[in-house]
């Protein structure tokens with residue numbers, strides 16, 4: 001087991017290239033199940049979530065060929081094999097096997113998903129959608145059993161705006177008989193990316209990226225070639241890092257429109273950001289001013305950048321109030337930041353950050369993916385060395401984070417944990 005060490009204080013400069021979007025990749029891969037000939041996806045990020053989903057596609061009989069960032073999935077010999085346990089528990093997006101297998105085989109057995117622990121993460125809206133399409137859904141000992149005689153299009157109003165439910169219902173509906181309308185759909189760019197792939201496969205989808213998505217079911221979908229969008233959350237994380245500890249940094253392979261809410265907040269803090277079609281040039285201000293943030297569904301401030309942004313606020317002058325309206329309990333990073341001398345209190349469901357604080361290196365634990373990113377940012381700003389355990393969370397979503405940071409001049413490296421440290425980590 002490894003830990004990540006960050007020696008703070010070095011200013012970052014240069015260019016960092018953003019990888020393909022995790023939250024697209026994890027839906028595009030299961031979407032390939034719906035085709036009857038090979039689907040090729042280019043630009044995949046090299047992260048553990050992608051590795052696990054590729055393995056799951058092989059487990060159900062897919063022929064998966066990887067060549068660097070390109071993957072070719074031949075789904076012709078796939079079967080609806082039950083996946084009640086094992087790898088499905090290691091990530092959130094295994095739930096997309098429900099929609100995709102239901103769409104292709106009219107049946108699926110998939111274990112309840114894992115993913116970051118951010119408080120309750122129900123999937124009732126996914127199930128409501130599958131049932132509306134005609135599936136019978138039961139939960140037996142932690143696995144979801146789905147079965148339909150035939151899927152039929154339906155009008156589905158989501159009670160909660162959900163990325164996962166929107167995509168899952170799209171996956172199940174593209175081969176259903178007749179028309180499906182998803183109302184109060186999520187509008188995240190990853191939903192458009194998945195709809196683009198499905199459309200290239202022959203699906204008929206209108207309105208992806210708005211809150212009403214209309215799908216006309218088709219009998220058959222075929223293979224195609226698709227290039228994934230850049231990861232707006234990874235891009236946002238490096239942009240926050242640039243504001244926190246950069247001298248001058250270029251973030252390459254970005255769609256700036258995907259990050260408008262973050263860029264607006266950074267500019268409010270005094271950060272200079274220039275943008276062109278696919279790059280951001282970030283020059284931090286001399287003294288950052290605190291701001292308040294509240295996470296919302298897209299195009300609001302993304303919950304996945306709340307934790308990294310909280311670290312940045314420790315450097316700003318004044319008081320910043322952080323509210324997460326998507327995951328009210330997404331505050332596990334706060335205790336760890338406090339260990340590093342941050343002045344943050346959680347009150348009435350909000351984190352109140354008083355700054356500026358001089359952070360100090362400490363032994364801390366990444367409890368989830370973006371908490372990990374928050375700690376890396378804090379470590380880069382801190383005096384001394386920060387030791388971060390729980391790196392497997394970080395590796396779910398950040399490709400080659402150490403290499404990318406070293407290229408920017410940061411002092412970061414992995415070390416093996418001692419037996420005693422492993423024991424302490426496992427008991428904590």
Ligand SMILES: CC(=O)N[C@H]1[C@@H](OP(=O)(O)OP(=O)(O)OC[C@H]2O[C@@H](n3ccc(=O)[nH]c3=O)[C@H](O)[C@@H]2O)O[C@H](CO)[C@@H](O)[C@@H]1O
Pocket residue numbers: 023026092093120121122123124125126127160161162163164165186303304326327
């Ligand atoms: C793999 C993936 O894409 N993960 C992202 C996805 O997660 P995920 O798709 O799981 O998140 P959702 O958009 O579904 O969740 C949004 C909110 O709706 C609630 N909810 C969701 C579904 C449901 O059936 N019932 C329900 O109540 C959730 O508890 C949460 O409060 O969107 C989240 C919100 O942008 C991001 O943090 C995750 O990075």
Ligand SMILES: C=C(OP(=O)(O)O)C(=O)O
Pocket residue numbers: 022091092093114115116304369370397
């Ligand atoms: C919460 C996240 O991921 P997941 O939904 O895959 O757990 C995230 O990417 O920040």
